[in-house]
Amino acid sequence: MSGEEGFDRRIEPFRTELFAYCYRMLGSVHDAEDLVQETWLRAWRAREQYDETRGSLRTWLYRIATNACLTALKSRGGRPLPSGLVAESDPLAPLVPGEHAWLQPLPDSLLGADDPAVTVIDRSSLRLAFASALQHLSARQRGTLILRDVLSFSASETAEILDTTVASVNSSLQRARARLRETGIRQELVGEPSAAEQRTWVERYMKAFEAADVEAIKRLVTEDVLMEMPPMLNWFTGRANYGLFMNWVFDAAGTEWLLREVTANGGQPGFAAYRRVGDVHQAHTLQVFTVTAEGIDRNSVFQGAEIFAAFGLPAEIP
Template sequence: MATEVASFDQLIEPFRSELLAYCYRMLGSAHDAEDLVQDTYLRAWRARDQYDESRSSLRTWLYRIATNACLTALEVRGRRPLPSGLVPPSDPRGPLVHGETPWLQPLPDSLLGSGDPARAAVDRSSLRLALAAALQHLSARQRGALILRDLLSFSAAEAAEVLDTTVASVNSSLQRARSRVKEAGVLQDRSREPSAAEQRAWVDRYMRAFERADIEGLKRLLTEDVLMEMPPMINWFVGRGNYGVFMEWVFDKAGTDWRLEPLAANGQAGFAAYRRTGDGYELHTVQVFTVTTEGISRNSVFQDTEVFASFGLATRLDD
């Protein structure tokens, strides 16, 4: 029995990273995605005798199991938007308002594994937070059709098998999904996307300005239409001037003594921000940036213990 388990695990383990990315796109939560992948592997083990390689590939079979697990989960879980997709923009001078909505979470790049053979199968640019948020406004089956066809390049027939439906139904869902995502304005423009190293360099410069509490230095790194949002607060705003006003408030209320630790999520550069409290630094936020050739165009700021845990971050740093 132990030998059989080990052999089966070796067969399906290379798909773990791409299944995690798939479940994340479907659920919008790193924590839920990890649970769903574990559930998928358990279901696959129990159904291993039913797999017929003459009818479908192992990859397609695993995606069908993962999709069923995701669709079941979505029956009891709500959508996970970001504030910018839910309410109008705010005045940066106004009070912060806490929202009770389950928010979209970032996906730590570290969860995709640096040495996993399937890592190359995960296009990290297709995990961008703005696109992940747009997917949350689709129905579950529209979401599945778009991810399978446009992000994972499954054929219409394969997607129909995974979703347990017809090719006509897949094509109809895909057409509606593409229209909704296009309306959201998040279709990727690779011409405005710097390399990963250049994106990291932009964010490193932002970190240095942040540590100096240099608001003008921060603003010089931003695009004119930069967007900042910060779940679980529903407040969000647009524009370099509004951004500067809000950062003045941050440094006034939270102080100017910070320690920042670089990280990456959703194929984007970011950092964990720790603010001075007593004789050390307390974890305050995780910030993930969208960078274009013109500068930083979006800062998604998360203040959630579940998000902190997904990155494995220390809650406090010594002085």
């Protein structure tokens, strides 16, 4: 391939979808960004070796990205969420921090709303529940399932990307699908409300949260709602338990909050919560919701300066 500027123009349209791929593989926004940069560097160094007659540019780039991801995963475990790792806890039990690396939420702003590549990204495959389920697969099973079932590469293309045989791809895919079924998570979200309807549910939740109205909050969540809060190991289910926990939150952290809307993981609505401390509001939690036609079904609550930074949010607001 000749012409450095021409090479840059040809590979640039794949940047966003490769970033989404690396996020699914690693479960980390920061790692995904680093691996896309690594992919670009490797592709640049090998640009003269690319042979258009032997395969598409997209397949070639995915092979480079996959190799980078698999190398990175040799020294790292999966990034699950607490509900997929430990037993359910009492909603009023002391919060217990875990030593694990947890799945991080993906800011939709990093997908580039004006990027044409976003239209070809399967949004359901970025949802927190599905992304967390992927973390329970081995690295190669994860790559196989994403390449085949999410990105729709053929078995032969997947074998080329993974540098293996079609038989090995088919076997790995069967094991990955079986393991995913055990988690109870499906990629497709049947009956998911429209984006506007989901945002309406969360806006009502935000008003109730700002008013510290626990009864109103309970009316907005489903009977079997799940709440988890990495890096804490604690998680629980049920509307009554949710109410008990929210009463504790407002008793412990006060009732003066500022909230900022966010959107994560391919369209999941949420908000950043800032707690009043003295003359400022300090970053407290970033909450991402799964919404069904019956209400809010899951609240994944994240903490940490790196989470707020990834969403371009300040650490405090005067």
